[in-house]
Amino acid sequence: MKILVVFYSRSGRTKKIAEAISDILKCDKEEIFDLKNRKGIPGFLSAGTDANLRKLTAIKEIKNNPSLYDLVIIGTPVWSSNISTPIRTYLSLYKDNFKEVAFFCTRLGSDIEKVFADMEGICQKNPIALLALTSREVARDQYMQKVKEFIKKVKEETAK
Numbered sequence: 001m002k003i004l005v006v007f008y009s010r011s012g013r014t015k016k017i018a019e020a021i022s023d024i025l026k027c028d029k030e031e032i033f034d035l036k037n038r039k040g041i042p043g044f045l046s047a048g049t050d051a052n053l054r055k056l057t058a059i060k061e062i063k064n065n066p067s068l069y070d071l072v073i074i075g076t077p078v079w080s081s082n083i084s085t086p087i088r089t090y091l092s093l094y095k096d097n098f099k100e101v102a103f104f105c106t107r108l109g110s111d112i113e114k115v116f117a118d119m120e121g122i123c124q125k126n127p128i129a130l131l132a133l134t135s136r137e138v139a140r141d142q143y144m145q146k147v148k149e150f151i152k153k154v155k156e157e158t159a160k
């Protein structure tokens with residue numbers, strides 16, 4: 001089973017989870033880079049506005065063709081109660097190339113049902129597993145239990 005972990009991370013939290021998942025699964029990972037500058041306060045404001053308006057952005061060319069993987073695990077931070085703009089872009093570009101998907105996100109505290117439902121809607125695929133963590137859990141290194149449960153679910157579903 002070939003698995004790819006794809007993620008975007010503006011400030012490192014989602015990246016930490018992506019690395020934990022790919023380390024345990026010993027699988028490839030792909031970081032998505034936004035060509036629009038999201039640094040500092042102007043970047044924060046543009047990120048919030050773009051996500052809220054469900055805009056797309058330009059992302060750096062990807063290295064791994066998702067259609068070569070049995071499962072693509074996609075992670076995003078929540079921006080303005082929405083999918084982050086770079087991951088919305090990635091999903092929009094490659095939605096027809098996924099065999100199976102699983103999703104994870106990090107956020108301060110927002111509800112994530114809408115975000116996951118939106119990701120599912122774009123991919124037109126039921127995710128086989130979901131993982132949501134708060135920034136606090138990530139910052140305090142209190143995420144491993146949930147990450148392991150997520151991976152257990154991934155393994156159960158892919159073994160069917």
Ligand SMILES: Cc1cc2nc3c(=O)[nH]c(=O)nc-3n(C[C@H](O)[C@H](O)[C@H](O)COP(=O)(O)O)c2cc1C
Nearest residue numbers: 009010011012013014077078080081107108109110
């Ligand atoms: C522009 C912007 C908007 C955000 N909006 C929300 C939000 O609506 N709800 C929430 O719980 N967290 C929100 N956050 C917090 C991030 O989702 C959270 O800090 C996340 O863990 C950051 O992940 P990263 O370090 O991988 O970029 C927002 C962060 C940014 C930069």
